[in-house]
Amino acid sequence: MCNIQKNYLEMSSNKTGQSFDFTGLKRVIALGLSQSKGLFLTVIFIAVFSACFSVYRPYLTGDVIDNYILNKDLLGLKSEIIKLIIILVFEGILAFFTVYLANVVAQRVIRELRVRLYNHLIKFKLGYFDKTPNGVLVTRSVSDVETIAEVFNDGILVLLGDALKIIFIVAMMYYMNWVLATIVIVILPLMMIITRYFQKALKDVYQDERTLVAKLNTFVQERLTGMNIIQVFNRQQAEYDKFVSINNDLKKNYLKTVLYFSLLFPVVDIVSALATGSLIWFGGLRTAVAGDVTVGNLIAFTQFITMLTTPMRAIAERFNSIQRGLVGADRVFNILDADETLPDNGTKKLEKVKGQIDFENVVFSYVPNNPVLKGINFSTKPGETIAIVGSTGAGKSTIINLLSRFYDIDSGLIKIDGVDIYEMDLVSLRKHVAVVLQDVFLFNTTIFDNIVLGNKEITLDQVKAAAKVIGIHDFIESLPKGYYAEVSERGSTLSVGQRQLISFLRAYIYNPEILVLDEATSSIDSNSEEMIQRATEKLTEGRTSIIIAHRLATIQNADQIIVMDNGMIVEKGTHESLLAAKGYYSNLYEVQFSKINN
Ligand SMILES: Nc1ncnc2c1ncn2[C@@H]1O[C@H](COP(=O)(O)OP(=O)(O)OP(=O)(O)O)[C@@H](O)[C@H]1O
Incomplete structure (x- = not known):
């Protein structure tokens, strides 16, 4: 059951x-x-x-x-x-x-x-x-x-x-x-x-x-x-x-x-x-x-x-x-x-973080005794872009759920700038990590409110400036009420690409030191794809980024690519080194490449 x-x-x-x-x-x-x-x-x-x-x-x-x-x-x-x-x-x-x-x-x-x-x-x-x-x-x-x-x-x-x-x-x-x-x-x-x-x-x-x-x-x-x-x-x-x-x-x-x-x-x-x-x-x-x-x-x-x-x-x-x-x-x-509140016993409040992330032998299961991540080890240097690829259900999205402490790990260590995230105050942790989820959720309110999420310190001018960088300003301005246009329930009147860009803008405006991006799996037209690719580059600029990629074409410049299968990391390296290794990644790449060519 x-x-x-x-x-x-x-x-x-x-x-x-x-x-x-x-x-x-x-x-x-x-x-x-x-x-x-x-x-x-x-x-x-x-x-x-x-x-x-x-x-x-x-x-x-x-x-x-x-x-x-x-x-x-x-x-x-x-x-x-x-x-x-x-x-x-x-x-x-x-x-x-x-x-x-x-x-x-x-x-x-x-x-x-x-x-x-x-x-x-x-x-x-x-x-x-x-x-x-x-x-x-x-x-x-x-x-x-x-x-x-x-x-x-x-x-x-x-x-x-x-x-x-x-x-x-x-x-x-x-x-x-x-x-x-x-x-x-x-x-x-x-x-x-x-x-x-x-x-x-x-x-x-x-x-x-x-x-x-x-x-x-x-x-x-x-x-x-x-x-x-x-x-x-x-x-x-x-x-x-x-x-x-x-x-x-x-x-x-x-x-x-x-x-x-x-x-x-x-x-x-x-x-x-x-x-x-x-x-x-x-x-x-x-x-x-x-x-x-x-x-x-x-x-x-x-x-x-x-x-x-x-x-x-x-x-x-x-x-x-x-x-x-x-x-x-x-x-x-x-x-x-019900005592279902996430324990928040951490006391360390980090004002600024550099963006070094370490996963050390992380084991996690949603359902007890059924591990979904079986000993994950990887490290990123500050400012690096790291891509995670792998088969469906491999555990890619789970990794980002753990970094923001949406769920607690069974064993191992997750560190930001060398500090165990469980020693960090939860609000402080989440302030430094912005997450763009695969399935974009928009509230039934204006575009502006969907971006600032009630933060009174963010002004309309700041949002507009950020929207220009992300490349969605013209689209928002073209709506009947511009930034104050109402989004229908869950954003159903917007295209997948537009929703993605609004969620990029939401993350960009918060200016976090660490960005986690779960790429949308749904296919979008090549024009939107290009816009999203450009927005992704802007979004990841100057900050540590973890991108869960479904389209391998988008991550060829990543500093490090992690390949996952069945809850484990099976390969690690750059695009070139992984292709040369002729292993899992190279296979995956060939399958996608031949699909595109066909
Ligand atoms: N909330 C949850 N409760 C229980 N099991 C879950 C939950 N979310 C995911 N899982 C299971 O954990 C495993 C890993 O899921 P995860 O979403 O991390 O995979 P993924 O690699 O991101 O897949 P995809 O590429 O399809 O998004 C899957 O077997 C999935 O069924």
Whole structure:
């Protein structure tokens, strides 16, 4: 099974087996407190206050019936009704503040988590991204984080109010009439069992839902990026079928949630009706026969049952929201807890480097125990141009990944100016090494921004001067908005050659002492080839350069050519000496030369 699939499955099937994740909840609450302690406590205070008020209402209703309506005390009735109205209005105001403030807390937590997550991800080793599909990470950073809001919005803060309400109602019922209170209370455990059952079932459904959403995001994102492959190979129908299948799974999952909910409400209603029926039957008998239950008591208690059912039913919903939020939180915290950051323990900050590079017996594997580089040794003098050639998959690009510490080596030493790169501060190391990758990546912003990459110290004039040297200034100026022309996603509206030249310009403007260039394999027209050849000469002038070459014609003047095969260096020398040796390089050269001639 490939790494991506494995990691994806690991991240998706993180079921804990517990019905409620208290550790996750504690962590989310701690985050809420750290973001808005004052607000958080205010909402709790309002919830307590509001719970007291709502309980007072049925009590007052019973009191109005027994003492004012039945006694025909109209004056007293008027003042009691005014009291009831004031309580209702006040309850409404408190409800508004609870919902509004809980949402403010939730949004602050979301903002904080997104920032933390992005800040964490951006420091991860490239190896992590090799294993994890982009769609999964997009889902974690966008929609999973969003679900955490539910823990606050409809979750714990409101849940607390509901729980308090239940406690106050029970206390008030016993205060008013213990017989009626006991009749109602007997029914309560039944409701709790039902709620707990649905709570467990819903957690599993939500976990599956998050997995399926991530799967759908990954699918759509990858297909959109590789749309040209799908269309060229006429895979539309097959890809459509796969999409329909994932989408169907998601629909089935949502319907499961709906099923649980549609069942939960009627079941709770039936239990509530059972409680009301028993109350009226027994209570009515006692009113008529024993006389120890007043009419006001009976009416107040029917109101209590409704008031109990609503928060109890709501508690199931609240748990449901918290559950959904905690499943999202679990996934987000998994990433936040992942220790995938590239270790940066080096302390040496080199201000200027001369450009001497040494690889000493370097061994490296992407996947443990499967070395891709098996003992690489070479050295460059400052200012030299060194070319690396060899068969596909030989390990050429891997060498440049190691020099910039995109990945860490298994053993050996890589030195710049005699200093082990692991002793160097990472930022300082990368400041001295510019990399032009085979597959040019352009962001969806202006050409200028794509070149300076947010560095405010680089001016437009500097970029223009550099573009003239590289030979792309006229082309950029010919675009409708020149340097401020927007590049479409990944630069798809530019030709391969133009994208290459923009990435050359990006490296040139940073003026590094060491340049690493992974030549594009895609064929370009001879005019662009000539432009790129001239730009390469300018780019490598006066700095140590490592060029991974696919076209041998471009590297004949290199100071040193390294020939690689199957993770090892098989030959080293100049173009002439290697041709004379009649070995691997000479063969490679002849094959390319005869291809060109043919
Ligand atoms: N991120 C990765 N994870 C796992 N294996 C990888 C990764 N990148 C490359 N490899 C493997 O490492 C080996 C060397 O790859 P590398 O890209 O260095 O070859 P290359 O010589 O640059 O090839 P090409 O000329 O085709 O670009 C290959 O077998 C490749 O499959």
